[in-house]
Amino acid sequence: MDNQRLTLLSRIQDSDIYFSFTKSPTAIVSTIILIIIFFCSFFVELVAPFNPFDPSSLSLMDAFTPPSWSKDGVAKFILGTDGQGRDMFSTILYGSRISLIVGFSAILFSLILGVTLGLTSGYFGGKYEMIVMRLTDVQLTVPSILMALLVDGIARGIISKELHDEMAIYVLIFAIGISEWPQFARVSRAATLVERNKDYVSASAIIGVSNIFIMFKHILPNIMRPVLVIGTIGLALAIIAESTLSFLGVGVPPTTPSLGTLIRIGNDFLFSGEWWITFFPAIFLVILAFSINLLGDWMRDTLNPKLN
Amino acid sequence: MKVKNLYKIVLVSLFVFWSTLSWAANTIKWSMQGDSLTLDPHAQNEGPTTMVSRQVYEALVTRGLDMSIGPQLATTWKATNPTTWVFNLRKDVIFHNGDKMTSEDVVFSLLRAQQPTSDFKEYISTITSVKALDDYTVEIQTKEPNPILLNQLSNIFVMSKKWANENFAIVPQNWDAGQETFSATNAMGTGPFKITLREPNTKTVFKKNRKWWGEVKHNLDEIHLLPIANAATRVAALLSGELDIVTDAPVQDLERIRSSGTHKVSSIEQMRTIFLGMDQAADKLRSGNTGDNPFKKKEVRQAFYQAIDIEAIKEKVMRGLSSPAGIITFPGVTGYTKELDKRLSYDVAAAKKLLAGAGYPDGFDIELRCPNDRYVNDEAICTAVVGMLGKIGVNVSLNSQTKSKHFKELKDDQGDFYMLGWGVPTLDSHYVFHYLYESEASWNKVNFSNAEVDAAIRVMEGEVDLEKRNAAIAKAWKIVKDDIAYLPLHHQVISWASKRSVDVPIRPNNEPLFRFSKKR
Numbered sequence: 001m002d003n004q005r006l007t008l009l010s011r012i013q014d015s016d017i018y019f020s021f022t023k024s025p026t027a028i029v030s031t032i033i034l035i036i037i038f039f040c041s042f043f044v045e046l047v048a049p050f051n052p053f054d055p056s057s058l059s060l061m062d063a064f065t066p067p068s069w070s071k072d073g074v075a076k077f078i079l080g081t082d083g084q085g086r087d088m089f090s091t092i093l094y095g096s097r098i099s100l101i102v103g104f105s106a107i108l109f110s111l112i113l114g115v116t117l118g119l120t121s122g123y124f125g126g127k128y129e130m131i132v133m134r135l136t137d138v139q140l141t142v143p144s145i146l147m148a149l150l151v152d153g154i155a156r157g158i159i160s161k162e163l164h165d166e167m168a169i170y171v172l173i174f175a176i177g178i179s180e181w182p183q184f185a186r187v188s189r190a191a192t193l194v195e196r197n198k199d200y201v202s203a204s205a206i207i208g209v210s211n212i213f214i215m216f217k218h219i220l221p222n223i224m225r226p227v228l229v230i231g232t233i234g235l236a237l238a239i240i241a242e243s244t245l246s247f248l249g250v251g252v253p254p255t256t257p258s259l260g261t262l263i264r265i266g267n268d269f270l271f272s273g274e275w276w277i278t279f280f281p282a283i284f285l286v287i288l289a290f291s292i293n294l295l296g297d298w299m300r301d302t303l304n305p306k307l308n
Numbered sequence: 309m310k311v312k313n314l315y316k317i318v319l320v321s322l323f324v325f326w327s328t329l330s331w332a333a334n335t336i337k338w339s340m341q342g343d344s345l346t347l348d349p350h351a352q353n354e355g356p357t358t359m360v361s362r363q364v365y366e367a368l369v370t371r372g373l374d375m376s377i378g379p380q381l382a383t384t385w386k387a388t389n390p391t392t393w394v395f396n397l398r399k400d401v402i403f404h405n406g407d408k409m410t411s412e413d414v415v416f417s418l419l420r421a422q423q424p425t426s427d428f429k430e431y432i433s434t435i436t437s438v439k440a441l442d443d444y445t446v447e448i449q450t451k452e453p454n455p456i457l458l459n460q461l462s463n464i465f466v467m468s469k470k471w472a473n474e475n476f477a478i479v480p481q482n483w484d485a486g487q488e489t490f491s492a493t494n495a496m497g498t499g500p501f502k503i504t505l506r507e508p509n510t511k512t513v514f515k516k517n518r519k520w521w522g523e524v525k526h527n528l529d530e531i532h533l534l535p536i537a538n539a540a541t542r543v544a545a546l547l548s549g550e551l552d553i554v555t556d557a558p559v560q561d562l563e564r565i566r567s568s569g570t571h572k573v574s575s576i577e578q579m580r581t582i583f584l585g586m587d588q589a590a591d592k593l594r595s596g597n598t599g600d601n602p603f604k605k606k607e608v609r610q611a612f613y614q615a616i617d618i619e620a621i622k623e624k625v626m627r628g629l630s631s632p633a634g635i636i637t638f639p640g641v642t643g644y645t646k647e648l649d650k651r652l653s654y655d656v657a658a659a660k661k662l663l664a665g666a667g668y669p670d671g672f673d674i675e676l677r678c679p680n681d682r683y684v685n686d687e688a689i690c691t692a693v694v695g696m697l698g699k700i701g702v703n704v705s706l707n708s709q710t711k712s713k714h715f716k717e718l719k720d721d722q723g724d725f726y727m728l729g730w731g732v733p734t735l736d737s738h739y740v741f742h743y744l745y746e747s748e749a750s751w752n753k754v755n756f757s758n759a760e761v762d763a764a765i766r767v768m769e770g771e772v773d774l775e776k777r778n779a780a781i782a783k784a785w786k787i788v789k790d791d792i793a794y795l796p797l798h799h800q801v802i803s804w805a806s807k808r809s810v811d812v813p814i815r816p817n818n819e820p821l822f823r824f825s826k827k828r
Contacts, residue, residue: 055698060620083624084691165705255706268539271547272560 020302027298030291037288041097048090049076053256058085064269067276080276082265088276091262092284098258099285102172103239109177111231114184119223121185122192123215133189136182144179144237145244151175152250165253172251176241183230191223225303232296236289243285259285333529334827336810337552338820339542342681342711343509343535346492349465350420350480353427354715355580355682355731358463359555359819360533363514365465365497368395368414368446369458373813373824375735377458381414381466381498382446390453390772397444401521403468404495404502411440416469418448425482430742430750431460431734434769452770455777459734471496484719500524500823501531509535514822526825537681537710546571546805552827553812555820557805559627559684565805574814575629578802580731581636582683584676584693584795585723586612589755593724595675595705602668603724603754609792611662614655615700616693618798625688629801635789636730636740638799640816643737643781648789651796659700671701677718677726682711684800690727718753726753729800731817737781738768745788756793760784 012018021027040047050057062085065077073080079088121129139147155171156164164171195201196219204214239259245251246260247267257265259281266278344360345352370380382395401409418438421428434457437449450457472478477491495503500520505513514531534551536542539558545551547568557565557573565571586603587593593601602608618632634649663671678690687708694704704725718726728751732739743749746765747757760783767780788794802818809828812820 055695058695058698060617060624060692060695063624083688084695085624268558269560270540271543271564272558273564274560 017302021298024298026294030294030298033287033291034295037096037291038100040093041100044090044093044097048087048093049078050087050090052086052091052094060085064274066274079280082262082277083269083274088280091257092259092281095257095259095262095281096284096288098169098252098256099239099242099260099288102169102176102242102252102258103235105173106176106238106242107180107231107235109173110180110234111184111227113177114181115188115220115223115227117181118185118188119192119215119220122189123196123211123219129189132185136185139179139182142179144176145241147179148172148175148241148245149248149250151178152245156250165255168252169256172242172245175245176238179241180234180238183234184227187226187230188223191226192219195219195222229296229300229303232299233293236292236296239285239292240289259288334527335530335532335552336528336812336822336825336827337532337534337550339534339536339545339551339554340556341535341537341539341542343533344512345712345715346481346483347495347503347506348477348481348483348489348491349467349495349497350417350423350426350428351483351492352715353431353463354711355818358733360512361465361495361497362499362819363501363531363822364495364499364503365467366401366499367463367465368397368461370462371817373815373821375816377462380462381409385458391450393448393450393457394441395446395448397446398521399444401498402519403471403498404517405468405471406519407468407470409466409468409498410443411446412443413469414438414446414466415440416472417466418464420467420472420478420480421464423479425484425487426480427483427750428464431463431739433742434460453772454769455772455774456734456736456738459736460739463733465497467491468496484716486716500526522823524823526823528822528825528827531822543805546807549807552810553804553806553820555802555804555818556684557803559629559803562627562629562803562805570808571805572808573803573805575801575803576814576816577631577638578731578800578818579638579640579735579816580683580729580800580802580818581633581638582630582686582689582727582729582797582800583633583636584612584797585726585728585754586795587724587754588793589757590724593674594722595673595724597673598668602666602672605666606792607662607666608668609795610652611659611666611700612697612702613652613659613792613795614662615659615702616696616795616797617654618651619654621689621692622798625685625692626798626801629684629803630798631801632798633796635785636744636794636796637732637737641732641735641737641740643778643785645782648785656699663700663702669701671703673703673705674725675705675707677714677723678706678708679711679714679727680708682714683727683729684802686727689797719750721753723753728753733817736768737785738765741765741768741784741788745784745793754793756788756791758787758791761787 062081063083065081066073067080068075068078077087081087117132121132152171152175159167201214201218204218242251242258243260246258247264251260252258262281263278269277340356342356344357345354346357349361349365366380368380368382369377372378381398381401383398385393385395387393397411403409415438421432434450434454435448436451439447441447475490477489481487481489481492493506500517501514502517503512504515512533516529536545542554543558543561546554562573566573586609588603590601592599622628622630622632632651634651637644676690676694678687680687690706690708694706697704730740730744742765743751745752745756745761747762764780764784768777771777804814806812812825
């Protein structure tokens, strides 16, 4: 009983995960990178030297300034400026905030939806389970980008243009979220099938605990490991999906550029030698997605005892 | 067995023969950012739409490579009295379906272009009657002596009456209402090329009209029009050899194309002025937050004008390829003077003061409507304007969309503040006034109305004394310039990029004439 009174910190330090974390350089490096990126993105007002969305701070005459280390570079624009005279460094940070918000929200949305459906279908079984699982089968045959494009197209059809610009970010979250949920549903259902027949579940059922309580209080904590693993990898996928959609011009409006929108804008200048407008947002996206994936890989290796 | 083999051999050799034939076809692959809006020759008065129609349809008279007016379907014409013109038609002209072209078709086409759904009715609003005197003679009566009738007629295309009757195309397609007609996707003209495939926004195939009446000066068998919206993709397709010519090469890529060694660039000052419109009649702006219409005050319009740093746009957005404009017309047009074309100075402090004086010291919210596939760097110009107006406290939200939506919504009176470009095919100021400044004119979406200007427009239409007419034009320009009815930005410079082996003469109205084009 004394163990439970140990501080949270010492419990974490004592855990397998912590031990494995300290032994994995890739996990440490990617975590540090992610912490820096998250910090810079969410406290962007403190970090970024300029606010690219404040027109009074922009001057068109600064447009197309190359990065500071090249011949015509200017020290105050570290990574150069785009065609509107916006500082690339600040624009990327503001853009990554939007990408991260969309990515996190979308993955949270699909996690809640997928786990709820997977957990209940695994627990109750029967026709309900069959319907949910066939639904995931159907959706897994549709590529997720296609699914997201479809949702966005329908949203454009039913929401007026003015409203759509304001709603764009929610539509995007929904579109990406709805295309990722089958992964979560499948994994959580499989895990639930295993847990359902364990003694602690039967015991709870015998003493008359309600189904809802059993599912969410007893089973859910035990199936969270695999869900968290695919959630981490899914986050990278969601961020890339957001960039892809924005690159295709169906994501967030150009007035609030995300990383994908920035890459699309820069794409127009690839031939003319202004490579930095598209290169830096792209490399930033690669680093972000790569770090999340590495962390996800490490997590899968650690949390899955069979691989050890 | 032998017979079977023979069949195979014959089939294979036929296939080989056919495929070499299609390789040998001399095809120009042409691209620009947007497509023609409709094939109906009278439904939309818009640059690329006319560019496409011009290859397929012909008019009574037309402008040649040097932009001077010359005969086309009419061989000779004369004014029998100041308001009556008689045109003698060519007798050897046949439509693409083999029907002979007669005066019936000309009369039909002119009347068709005067219908309410026509976008060309302003061109020929002075025509009161069109009569066929015999099979190859047409008489046109005008309200008053019309000094620019030929200029106007050069843009009224002649289509087959019989074909229109058979295909329910007697009146022009109502483009503004989104109508779909047979004539919008099919064409029946007399021109040097005929359209054999039409997939809007994807591909349009023109084939050489082997029965064309004129002397063939081109060596093309086919033209493929393949619109590509994305600038980088268009340039990549050109440089990789997939395209032969791009008639709106992106300004930022001209250096790259020129240095390729395999491609060439030709630039010319285009007969087109880009400007912004500000609705000055509505009681309340649709997208504003002030509850009234700030544009009613000239101070506000002037503040917008002076807040725009056109030199910065020229240098950074247009890369030097534009000339800042003071009026919506350009050198070469009757009525243009250097004096008129001078701009008000760029002065942010003065603009702020004007805005404060008008009662908006903190600015206001407004939406800027902008096409993103029509003019050179249109969206980038608008984005720059948003930033510049932000500096005087006006919070502009940008609504940039494809040109077909942009134009449709403008015509639908949905715009408070918008971008538009205007060319002058007739090379006469009257055209600009008649479309943009006359009260209730079809493209007067700023709802400008001034009795003196309207009176001057009447003079331009009826006055044959050139001195008096020019005085009226000068007076009208002064009024609209002083009133800042529109906010002129710049005259566009257009650049065409093509393979070295392709020779399409560039023209200041940006219209290629493929009948003068060669491909080695």
